[in-house]
Structures are given as structure tokens and as C-alpha cells.
Amino acid sequence: MxxxxxxxxxxxxxxxxxxxxxxxxxxxxxxxxxxxxxxxxxxxxxxxxxxxxxxxxxxxxxxxxxxxxxxxxxxxxxxxxxxxxxxxxxxxxxxxxxxxxxxxxxxxxxxxxxxxxxxxxxxxxxxxxxxxxHDDRGLLNPRGHRALLDSYGRCDAGAVATAHAGWRAAANALAAARETVDNAARDRDYLTHAVEELRKFAPEPGEEATLAEERATMQKGARLTDDLSAVSDCLTGSDGGLAQLRQAARRLDRIAGEEPLLNAVLEALDRAVVEAGEAEDRLAEAAEALSFDPARLDSIETRLFDLRGLARKHQVQPDDLAALRDEMAAKLAAIEGGEEHIAALEKDVAGKADAYRAAAQALSAERQLAAGRLDAAVAGELAPLKLDAARFRTVVAQLDEGQWSAQGMDRVEFEISTNPxxxxxxxxxxxxxxxxxxxxxxxxxxxxxxxxxxxxxxxxxxxxxxxxxxxxIGERLSRLxxxxxxxxxxxxxxxxxxxxxxxxxxxxxxxxxxxTGVHALSEAERREEIARMLSGAEITAEARAQAERLLEA
The missing domain is CATH 3.40.50.300 (P-loop containing nucleotide triphosphate hydrolases)
Structure with a gap:
């Protein structure tokens, strides 16, 4: 208020x-x-x-x-x-x-x-x-008549709104499925070839990094093989350094007793023999670790080249090829099972459309009953307002299907006829x-x-x-x-x-x-104003008496 x-x-x-x-x-x-x-x-x-x-x-x-x-x-x-x-x-x-x-x-x-x-x-x-x-809003605007009738008749559109939302969601799902199948069908041959190629190649996530690391290790072994072989030749064999050390130690051992100082030399040679032996063992282990199979290296390089080539072809990263294969396979499956899926969706749409129609028709029936009550109520008000020759009606008409909404399938408009x-x-x-x-x-x-x-x-x-x-009019305003x-x-x-x-x-x-000013009138002032409204500029005693009667009534 x-x-x-x-x-x-x-x-x-x-x-x-x-x-x-x-x-x-x-x-x-x-x-x-x-x-x-x-x-x-x-x-x-x-x-x-x-x-x-x-x-x-x-x-x-x-x-x-x-x-x-x-x-x-x-x-x-x-x-x-x-x-x-x-x-x-x-x-x-x-x-x-x-x-x-x-x-x-x-x-x-x-x-x-x-x-x-x-x-x-x-x-x-x-x-x-x-x-x-000259009001062109509110009661004169047909856009609001449906809401006014629903309010008058207490017509609840909640069930219709729920049914409409379900129908629209099902229709959107059907449209999306049809679009997916149509797009996939246009690419059927390409998808078939691509999926078969990817399945045959069988890429795995992380495979590129694994292959690249193994290839790098083998390439390093190839580079170091000659050097390791030369080092091994220096240490091993009848003429190698380790054999020479051992021979020197044996000779020195036979004569070490002749001179005390030679014992120290013999101990040093013994240590050198032990260290050289350990070096020989470590060298063998390194050679084993860096050994490679040329055929395996060739196979790795070929696989890596093909893997990267497929990735470039499909414009994805090598690690994404497996996911791409699954995605393309799903599209093919959608083509193959699309008709069955679409048929199920069509059935769902039809069912939800029927549910909407049922709810909307029930709401329409409520509105028709409310319209009848409203028409009778308005008719009862017309004669006292000197509109006894006029007629009022509430039109509840069905809209075209394309105009159906969460508020139902009805167009509501108030109409009048002023003369017989x-x-x-x-x-x-x-x-x-x-x-x-x-x-x-x-x-x-x-x-x-x-x-x-x-x-x-x-x-x-x-x-x-x-x-x-x-x-x-005054009585009705007072009632309102x-x-x-x-x-x-x-x-x-x-x-x-x-x-x-x-x-x-x-x-x-x-x-x-x-x-311009506004003045709240006292009872006496109010009587004078009503008398002025009755008689005009010159307020008469008769006008004051009539104003008094109106106020008393």
C-alpha cells in the first residue's frame, strides 16, 4: 500500500x-x-x-x-x-x-x-x-488476459510447465541425436578407414615418450661401442695391461726376498692388479648396459616415425591417438545403432508431447470454466453502470502448436459488444x-x-x-x-x-x-468542495444540502 x-x-x-x-x-x-x-x-x-x-x-x-x-x-x-x-x-x-x-x-x-x-x-x-x-496496459492489454483469468479461476499451470519442460528436453535430445547421426553418416567411409588404421596400429598413451627414450639409449650405445672396445683391448688379452701387471707381479714375487724394498713394490703391484680387475668387471657391465640390437633400433625408429605421422595426419598429439580411435569408433557405433536410438528418442518425445497435451487440455478446461464464471460476474456489474445493452465475453482459443508454451496452448482475450x-x-x-x-x-x-x-x-x-x-461507480469503487x-x-x-x-x-x-498544491480536506471543507462540484462557481444552499445528503448516504 x-x-x-x-x-x-x-x-x-x-x-x-x-x-x-x-x-x-x-x-x-x-x-x-x-x-x-x-x-x-x-x-x-x-x-x-x-x-x-x-x-x-x-x-x-x-x-x-x-x-x-x-x-x-x-x-x-x-x-x-x-x-x-x-x-x-x-x-x-x-x-x-x-x-x-x-x-x-x-x-x-x-x-x-x-x-x-x-x-x-x-x-x-x-x-x-x-x-x-486511454490506458493501453493492464486490463486493456491482451498479453495479460491469460494471467488475469488464471488468477481469477485459480488455474494452476505448474503441471503444464513441468510437462512442457520435459517435452522440450526430449525434443532437443532427439534433434541432437539426429544431427550426430547425420554428420557421422556423411563421414562413414573416412571413419571406417581411420578406425581400422588406428586399431591395427594400436597406439597407447605415453608410447611416444617410451620409444623416444629407448631409441636415445640405443643411439648412445652405438656411439660408445668403439671406444669401449678399444679400452677393453688395452686392459684384457695376453698383451693387455692387466696381463702385464700380473706378469710383473709374479716375477717380482720371486725376487722380493732378495731386497726388503721390493716388498713395498710388490704390495703396490698387487693393489694395482686388484683395481685393474675391478675396472675390467665394471667395463664389462657398462658394455652390457650399452649393448643394442640394430634390428630393434630400426624397429623403434620406424614405430616412432609412424606414430608421429598418424598424429600429424589427424592433427592431435601422439598420446591422444588412442582416445581419438575410441571417439571415432563411438561415432561409427552411433551410425550402426543410430536408427534404433533415434526410434527410442522419437517414442520418448511422442510420450512427453502426449503428456503435455493432456495437462494443457486439462488447464484449458479449467480456463473455460473460469471464463464462464468471470463473464457472469462482469455481466452482473454492467447494468448498474448503464451498460445493460453491452455484453462481455472471455475468449479462450487454442493456439497453433508452434505457439504452445509453458503456460499452455490457449490464447485468452477479453472482448465486448456495446450494442445489440x-x-x-x-x-x-x-x-x-x-x-x-x-x-x-x-x-x-x-x-x-x-x-x-x-x-x-x-x-x-x-x-x-x-x-x-x-x-x-462510487459504490463499486467503495466495494473495491x-x-x-x-x-x-x-x-x-x-x-x-x-x-x-x-x-x-x-x-x-x-x-x-x-x-500546484494539494490540501487534505476537513469534514466541513469536504462538504463545501462537494457542493462546488454540484453547483459550479457559485455554491448555493441547495448544493450544500445535497452535499450533506450525499455524505450522509
């Missing part, structure tokens, strides 16, 4: 602070007093287009702050705030602020947190509905503004208890009517105000008399500056 509105420097409004309560609030004033400025200001706070022409002459910017009661956690407004990271302190009001600069541009804030104009429109549309003779024998036409096609206003009121009364915004604003909805019709906050801009004394509160919009001038 709207609790207050603060306006600064909007056209003729210099500074205005308004408080609003529950029930029906009426706003009256002479033509040109500035009632449209007041509604434009509120519209600005609700996300309407920011026009720099709204800024009061000579001022740098205009501002509007609208305060609302804290939204309940289950409402769409609360969800929008949460989804966009806008904090709400428990028990604190929801504040919407809009600034418009004289040189162009605007800024929007919700609870002092910046937000986009689009989000502001979304939030504002859930908080307040504005209805007037005249064809039905959309609400927005009604030529008479007065008739259209009363149709909107009748429909809104019928829909009143089925959700929607808490605050409803009717802008001169009683234009062009009077007497009993104006009284009927039992479940909603209603603000009505009116020229009708019958409507004004129904208000729980009454505000007078007036324009004043000091000769140089013109201002």
Missing part, C-alpha cells in the same frame, strides 16, 4: 508531501489544477519514462519519493528485491526514489540502492495499477471513453478478490456520466476499497462522497510564480 508521496520541483509543484491511508481516497479539483501532474509524478516513481520537461522551470532537477508498506515475503515484489540484491530491513517501508535532471538523464533508487528503470517499472507495476480512459447485434471486439477497440472506463471498472470489480496490485488508481473513470451511474487501497481522480460528487479521505488539488499564483 502507498503510504506517502514526496514531490519536489515537478512542473508546477514546488514541494508537496502527501500521506495516504487505506480504503478509498478521492482527489478533486477544477480542470487544469494539476491533477495530471500529480499522477505523472507518481508514474515517474513507478518507472515511467523520464522527461526533462517535467523539471520545474529554473531548477536543476526534480525528485519524487514514494513510500510503501513493507511487502510480504511471499509477494512478487519481495522476490524481485531479493533477486536483485536489494535489502529490506524488517518493518521498514519500501522507498522508491526517482531523480530527473533538467539537462537530461535520470536515476532510480530502491531503498537508497541504485536500480535500473526497467527494474523500477517491474516493481512499480506490481505495487500500483493505474487505470484511465454488434459484433464482439477487443476491449481496446471501444470507441467511447466513458464506456471503456466503466467496462474497466466492472472487470476490475469482478477480478478484485483474485490478487493484483494492492494500490489501484482510477483517473477520471467517471467522466461523462452522472446521477445513478456515477453513484453506481474494502480489499484494496483505491485512489480516484474524479469530477463526480457522487464518487467524491464515497471517499474515506478527500484531497483538493488547486493551483495558486502570486503574480509571478504559479504553483
Amino acid at each position: 502507498l503510504t506517502s508521496l514526496a514531490i519536489r520541483n515537478v512542473v508546477l509543484i514546488e514541494a508537496l508531501d502527501l500521506e495516504f491511508g487505506a480504503g478509498l481516497s478521492v482527489l478533486t479539483g477544477e480542470t487544469g489544477a494539476g491533477k495530471s501532474i500529480l499522477l505523472d509524478s507518481l508514474g515517474l516513481a513507478l518507472g515511467a519514462r523520464a522527461d526533462s520537461g517535467l523539471v520545474r522551470n529554473g531548477e536543476a532537477q526534480a525528485s519524487v519519493v514514494a513510500a510503501f508498506e513493507p511487502p510480504a515475503a511471499s509477494t512478487r515484489v519481495a522476490q524481485l528485491l531479493a533477486d536483485n540484491g536489494i535489502d529490506m530491513e524488517p518493518g521498514e517501508p519500501l522507498l522508491i526514489r526517482r531523480l530527473v535532471k533538467a539537462d537530461g538523464g535520470s536515476r532510480a533508487f530502491v531503498n537508497d540502492q541504485p536500480c535500473s528503470a526497467a527494474l523500477l517499472r517491474d516493481i512499480g507495476g506490481s505495487l500500483v495499477e493505474i487505470h484511465g480512459q 447485434g454488434a459484433p464482439f471486439a477487443p476491449l481496446a477497440k471501444i470507441a467511447s471513453g466513458g464506456e471503456l472506463s466503466r467496462f474497466i471498472l466492472a472487470l476490475k470489480v469482478a477480478l478484485a478478490e483474485r490478487g493484483g496490485a494492492d494500490t489501484l488508481i482510477f483517473d477520471e473513470i467517471d467522466r461523462g456520466v452522472g446521477g445513478a451511474v456515477a453513484d453506481a 476499497a474494502q480489499s484494496n487501497q483505491i485512489l480516484v481522480v474524479t469530477h463526480s460528487p457522487q464518487v467524491a462522497a464515497r471517499g474515506a479521505s478527500h484531497m483538493l488539488i488547486a493551483k495558486s499564483s502570486d503574480g509571478t510564480v504559479t504553483r
Whole structure:
């Protein structure tokens, strides 16, 4: 519910602070007093287009702050705030602020947190509905009629949405499978050859590194073989160094007893023989480790060359050839088993389509019943509003299959016929503004208890009517105000008399500056204003007496 509105420097409004309560609030004033400025200001706070022409002459910017009661956690407004990271302190009001600069541009804030104009429109549309003779939104827009009927009839589209999601997922899976099979079929011959080639070659992950390492070891052995052989010749054999050392040691052993110093020489020779023997053993081990088979080396080099060649051919790394083989084999398997797989998917799609149709048809039946109840409810409101010759109907028609959605298979539109024998036409096609206003009121009364915004604003909805019709309009507005906050801009004394509160919009001038102001009327002032509305510029005693009767009634 709207609790207050603060306006600064909007056209003729210099500074205005308004408080609003529950029930029906009426706003009256002479033509040109500035009632449209007041509604434009509120519209600005609700996300309407920011026009720099709204800024009061000579001022740098205009501002509007609208305060609302804290939204309940289950409402769409609360969800929008949460989804966009806008904090709400428990028990604190929801504040919407809009600034418009004289040189162009605007800024929007919700609870002092910046937000986009689009989000502001979304939030504002859930908080307040504005209805007037030229309103092309809300009840006049066929795009919203299905949601309004569902809300009125409490038609739950949840099962339809679930069935639609399942159907679409199955259809997407079928399309993907068909595309995969079609693409693979075009490459059948290539895939067959490539898979056979890779299976025959049998590459393994890590094989390239293993082969390269083994080849490097063998190539090193080939380079060192001659040197190792020469070293071995120096050590071994009858003329080798080790044989010479042993021969020298034997001779020295025979004569060592002749001279004590020769014993030391013999010990050194013995150590040399032992060390040379160990060197001979290590040399043999090294030769064994570096030995290679030329045939094996040739085989490794051939395998490595072919492995890298296949990798270049398929534009992958050698280690990825095995995975590529498996991937290509899977594509071939998809071709071979594709028809069976696609047939299963087609069956799944058909089943889910049938489930969607069943759920959507059940929802359509609910909507048809709700449409009948709504038509009867609206019809009951028409005669008192001097629309007894008019007829209202809710059209529930099936859409083409390509337009079916998570909301079902129906197109819903409200239509009216204003004269006997005249064809039905959309609400927005009604030529008479007065008739259209009363149709909107009748429909809104019928829909009143089925959700929607808490605050409803009717802008001169009683234009062009009077007497009993104006009284009927006032009675219905008063009835709506039992479940909603209603603000009505009116020229009708019958409507004004129904208000729980009454505000007078007036324009004043000091000769140089013109201002629009709003004054909350006392009971006495209210009686005078209704009398003025009845009699015009000169308020008569009869007008005051009639105003008193209206207020008492």
C-alpha cells in the first residue's frame, strides 16, 4: 500500500508531501489544477519514462519519493528485491526514489540502492495499477488476459510447465541425436578407414615418450661401442695391461726376498692388479648396459616415425591417438545403432508431447470454466453502470502448436459488444471513453478478490456520466476499497462522497510564480468542495444540502 508521496520541483509543484491511508481516497479539483501532474509524478516513481520537461522551470532537477508498506515475503515484489540484491530491513517501508535532471538523464533508487528503470517499472507495476480512459496496459492489454483469468479461476499451470519442460528436453535430445547421426553418416567411409588404421596400429598413451627414450639409449650405445672396445683391448688379452701387471707381479714375487724394498713394490703391484680387475668387471657391465640390437633400433625408429605421422595426419598429439580411435569408433557405433536410438528418442518425445497435451487440455478446461464464471460476474456489474445493452465475453482459443508454451496452448482475450447485434471486439477497440472506463471498472470489480496490485488508481473513470451511474461507480469503487487501497481522480460528487479521505488539488499564483498544491480536506471543507462540484462557481444552499445528503448516504 502507498503510504506517502514526496514531490519536489515537478512542473508546477514546488514541494508537496502527501500521506495516504487505506480504503478509498478521492482527489478533486477544477480542470487544469494539476491533477495530471500529480499522477505523472507518481508514474515517474513507478518507472515511467523520464522527461526533462517535467523539471520545474529554473531548477536543476526534480525528485519524487514514494513510500510503501513493507511487502510480504511471499509477494512478487519481495522476490524481485531479493533477486536483485536489494535489502529490506524488517518493518521498514519500501522507498522508491526517482531523480530527473533538467539537462537530461535520470536515476532510480530502491531503498537508497541504485536500480535500473526497467527494474523500477517491474516493481512499480506490481505495487500500483493505474487505470484511465486511454490506458493501453493492464486490463486493456491482451498479453495479460491469460494471467488475469488464471488468477481469477485459480488455474494452476505448474503441471503444464513441468510437462512442457520435459517435452522440450526430449525434443532437443532427439534433434541432437539426429544431427550426430547425420554428420557421422556423411563421414562413414573416412571413419571406417581411420578406425581400422588406428586399431591395427594400436597406439597407447605415453608410447611416444617410451620409444623416444629407448631409441636415445640405443643411439648412445652405438656411439660408445668403439671406444669401449678399444679400452677393453688395452686392459684384457695376453698383451693387455692387466696381463702385464700380473706378469710383473709374479716375477717380482720371486725376487722380493732378495731386497726388503721390493716388498713395498710388490704390495703396490698387487693393489694395482686388484683395481685393474675391478675396472675390467665394471667395463664389462657398462658394455652390457650399452649393448643394442640394430634390428630393434630400426624397429623403434620406424614405430616412432609412424606414430608421429598418424598424429600429424589427424592433427592431435601422439598420446591422444588412442582416445581419438575410441571417439571415432563411438561415432561409427552411433551410425550402426543410430536408427534404433533415434526410434527410442522419437517414442520418448511422442510420450512427453502426449503428456503435455493432456495437462494443457486439462488447464484449458479449467480456463473455460473460469471464463464462464468471470463473464457472469462482469455481466452482473454492467447494468448498474448503464451498460445493460453491452455484453462481455472471455475468449479462450487454442493456439497453433508452434505457439504452445509453458503456460499452455490457449490464447485468452477479453472482448465486448456495446450494442445489440454488434459484433464482439477487443476491449481496446471501444470507441467511447466513458464506456471503456466503466467496462474497466466492472472487470476490475469482478477480478478484485483474485490478487493484483494492492494500490489501484482510477483517473477520471467517471467522466461523462452522472446521477445513478456515477453513484453506481462510487459504490463499486467503495466495494473495491474494502480489499484494496483505491485512489480516484474524479469530477463526480457522487464518487467524491464515497471517499474515506478527500484531497483538493488547486493551483495558486502570486503574480509571478504559479504553483500546484494539494490540501487534505476537513469534514466541513469536504462538504463545501462537494457542493462546488454540484453547483459550479457559485455554491448555493441547495448544493450544500445535497452535499450533506450525499455524505450522509
